[in-house]
Amino acid sequence: MSEITDGKQVSYADLKDLKERMKLISEADPNQYHNELSLKRYLKAFNTVDAAFQAILKTNKWRNEYQVATLNEDNIIVKKHLENNKARVLRHRDMIGRPVIYIPARNHNVNDRSIDELTKFIVYCLEEACKKCFEEVVDNLCIVFDLKDFGLNCMDYQMIKNLIWLLSRHYPERLGVCLVLNAPGLFSGCWAVIKGWLDENTSSKVVFVSTEEELCKYLIPDILPQDM
Template sequence: MTSEEDLVDLRSRMKLIADADPSQYHNEFSLKRYLRAFKDVDKAFQAILKTNKWRQEYGVANLTKDSEEVKKHLLGNKGRVLRHRDMNGRPVIYIPAKNHNASERSIDELTKFIVYCLEEACKKCFEEVIDNLCIIFDLANFSMNCMDYQVIKNLIWLLSRHYPERLGICLIINSPTIFSGCWTVIKAWLDENTSSKVTFVNSEMELCAHLIPDILPIDM
């Protein structure tokens, strides 16, 4: 658990640099997430500084629905932030695997699209109530051509370094038998905390425990 002393310490450090550069600002919820993720004030502080630098250099603020790389993947139905939330009030990022082909993508463009989706979902958080996200991987009509280990690695890196404690739950729905080998590889990359947030949903009844099935797109 985050101690009040750690939070006060981190808050004071951030205030010093935010007074000089307002772009360095992080709110209380963000500070608490970094402290939970990095377990230590010094590590949390350094992680925040690295995230702020990354956001500026990566041009996160410039990634909009009209950005070329974002628009391309929205039109290709590679993913979407849904209008509705899950049962816990989390914003939902929905990713239909069938629309992805690992041999026909630019990893840089796709990673920017992932960042865009994370940003849009985070903006929808009611942080006073819940400040994490639901990510759904729909594996209906999945084939090995859809399997992109590098994209998964990039997503794991983004969530761990620049969006710590933002993942509330990851639902994997319509998973075929062929995916079991892929999951063995992926699970080895996850720490225990993250892997515990991954849930395989095997029926509509199970899905109803997490969200209303009708919120899932039928046009993707």
């Protein structure tokens, strides 16, 4: 038997097998954070029990080495980027209840940033958004890139690569939709590059929104910040 989630099947036998393997991790590390829904996401993303289990081990190792637990509002790096309005996890959700990460491109300058610090801030945003998920109902996120006042100095290919890597390796199946608002014509060349890095499934989740009517299919425009 299997359970169909987001068009993908998760075998009950595979889930049972992965749970048994996870018991060994839980005994060694009682604080490991994977629950049954997390295991299903890894199975959907990595297809086999062996691949999912190895991916979980890598994520656990990364979380410890990267000190993910220290990335909170009191962290000096996080605090700086919040004050500079680099991104924000919104109080309100999208139309189907997904937490929303809002990223205003105009507040970003590729020539004036530390990629290591920025990546830590991205992880903070992903962590905060994931905590807001109603996991039993919807366990994925809405990421909004607002390209109003976008210039080529705002285009940070390495940051986008890092975000794609994080979502694929350590936050699998967490991206529900990525909305791109107010994209100017010059962004078309940037998108051609970025699209080449995405698999077909992820690429299909990227939606370009050019009107308020289109935006209302995904979220209420009034929830987007006016102070960033």
